[in-house]
Every structure is written in C-alpha cells, then in structure tokens.
Amino acid sequence: MTIIFLLIFVSLLVALTFLGAFLWAVRNGQYDDAYTPSVRMLFDEEEQP
Template sequence: MTIIFLLIGISLLVALTFLASFFWAVRSGQYEDDYTPSVRILFEDEAE
C-alpha cells in the first residue's frame, strides 16, 4: 500500500512539472506565431 502512495506522489510531481513548463512556454511566447508555420511550406528555400 505504501508503494501506491509513493507512485501517486511521484506522478503528481511529474504532472506539476509538465504543467509548470507549459505555463512557462506560454508566458515566454512560444505559441504566439500561429500564422507563419502554416504558410512556410508554400515558400521556396533561398539558394545560398
């Protein structure tokens, strides 16, 4: 029974870590440009 409580605690810690990293990504502007990726494939690559 103790292992169940340990696993629940670890899973909550992992879930909170992912939630915090998601909020950090949203606050730092990772999801602001939603137009450019959809049209990037339409443009040809520039020759170097």
C-alpha cells in the same frame, strides 16, 4: 500500500512539472504564431453575397 502512495506522489510531481513547463512556454511566447499573419495577405478571401 506504501508503494501506491509513492507512485501517486511521483505522478503528481511529474504532472506539476509538465504543467509548469507548459505555463512557462506560454508566458514566454513559445506558442505565438509569427508565420500566419505574414502570409495571410497572400490568400484570397471569399466574397460574401
């Protein structure tokens, strides 16, 4: 029974580590799209009737 509590604790620790890494990456602009705005003018937009 002790091993189950240990595994739950370790899995929560790993999950919180990945959540922290994800939030750090978002705050530092890792997921900002710098490429699309520069090529958006190259695509024709469809005319709306």
